[in-house]
Amino acid sequence: MDIKINPGSIYKPSEDVVARDIQGELIIVPITSGIGDLEDEIFTLNETGRAIWEKLDGKNSLKEITGLIAQDFDAAPQEIETDVLGLTEELLKRGMLVEAART
Amino acid sequence: MKQPELDSEFSIIREQGFSLSNKALVQIIQEVLSRGRSVRLEVKGWSMFPCIRGKDILTVSPLDGHASYIGLPVAFTNPSSSNLVIHRVIGQRQDAFIIKGDCVSGADGVIRIKNILGVVTKVERNNRLVRFGWGKERWVITFFNKTNLFFITSRIGGRLPIFIRKFIKKLFFK
Numbered sequence: 001m002d003i004k005i006n007p008g009s010i011y012k013p014s015e016d017v018v019a020r021d022i023q024g025e026l027i028i029v030p031i032t033s034g035i036g037d038l039e040d041e042i043f044t045l046n047e048t049g050r051a052i053w054e055k056l057d058g059k060n061s062l063k064e065i066t067g068l069i070a071q072d073f074d075a076a077p078q079e080i081e082t083d084v085l086g087l088t089e090e091l092l093k094r095g096m097l098v099e100a101a102r103t
Numbered sequence: 104m105k106q107p108e109l110d111s112e113f114s115i116i117r118e119q120g121f122s123l124s125n126k127a128l129v130q131i132i133q134e135v136l137s138r139g140r141s142v143r144l145e146v147k148g149w150s151m152f153p154c155i156r157g158k159d160i161l162t163v164s165p166l167d168g169h170a171s172y173i174g175l176p177v178a179f180t181n182p183s184s185s186n187l188v189i190h191r192v193i194g195q196r197q198d199a200f201i202i203k204g205d206c207v208s209g210a211d212g213v214i215r216i217k218n219i220l221g222v223v224t225k226v227e228r229n230n231r232l233v234r235f236g237w238g239k240e241r242w243v244i245t246f247f248n249k250t251n252l253f254f255i256t257s258r259i260g261g262r263l264p265i266f267i268r269k270f271i272k273k274l275f276f277k
Binding site for chain 1: 116127128131138140141143160162
C-alpha cells in the first residue's frame with residue numbers, strides 16, 4: 001500500500017491504539033477488529049521512534065516535529081526528516097496514526 | 104548542557120510473546136477494556152485446570168451487564184497483591200463476586216466489581232476454539248469448583264481432572 005505523506009500534515013495517534021510508558025519503555029498496542037492482542041501485537045519504539053511518537057499529538061505538522069526534534073537533539077533537520085517521515089509512514093501503514101489536519 | 108543523543112534511525116519492533124510485568128499488563132488491559140474493546144492474552148499458571156490451561160489464549164471483554172456471571176471465568180486484580188488473576192465466579196452479589204480457581208482449594212474471596220477487569224469470552228488452545236464451559240455445563244463445572252473436586256482429583260492423579268472434563272463434555276455435547 002502506497003501512502004503519500006505531506007510534511008505539512010498533522011497526525012495523531014489513532015483512537016484504536018493504546019500507548020503506555022511502562023518502566024521507561026513505550027508500549028503500543030493496536031486494537032484490531034475490537035481486540036487488543038497482548039499475545040501477538042505489542043510494539044515498542046526505540047529512542048528515536050519514541051521522540052517522534054511523543055510529538056505526533058495532533059498539534060504539530062511533520063515539518064514542525066522535524067524542527068523540534070532537531071533542536072532537542074542538536075541534529076541537522078535533514079537527518080531527522082527521513083526518520084520522521086519514515087516512522088509516520090510505518091505507523092500509518094499499521095493504522096496506528098491518523099491524519100488530524102493538513103496545513 | 105549536554106544534548107541527548109539520538110540514534111540515526113527509528114525502529115518499531117513487533118514484540119511476540121512480549122513479557123509485560125503484572126502491573127503493566129493490568130494497566131493495558133484496563134485501558135483497552137475501558138474503551139469497550141477486548142484483549143487477547145496468554146494464560147500463565149494452572150489454577151483453572153482442566154477448563155483453562157497454561158498457554159491457552161483467552162479473550163477478555165468488558166462486563167456487559169449480564170444478569171448473572173456465575174460460572175464464568177473473570178479477570179480481576181487481587182485486592183491485596185494487585186496481581187492479575189483469572190478465576191471463576193461462584194457467587195454474585197450486587198456489588199461483588201465470590202471467585203475461586205477451579206483447581207485450587209481456597210476461594211479468592213469477595214471481590215468488588217471495581218476490581219473486576221472483564222469476563223473471559225473465548226478460549227483458544229493450539230489454535231482451536233474451546234467451546235466447552237459456556238453452556239449449561241458451566242453449572243456442573245461451578246459445582247466441581249465449589250466442592251474442590253477438580254482440586255482433589257488433580258492431587259490424586261494429574262490427568263484425572265481431564266477425564267472428568269471429558270465426562271462432563273460427553274454429557275452436554277452429544
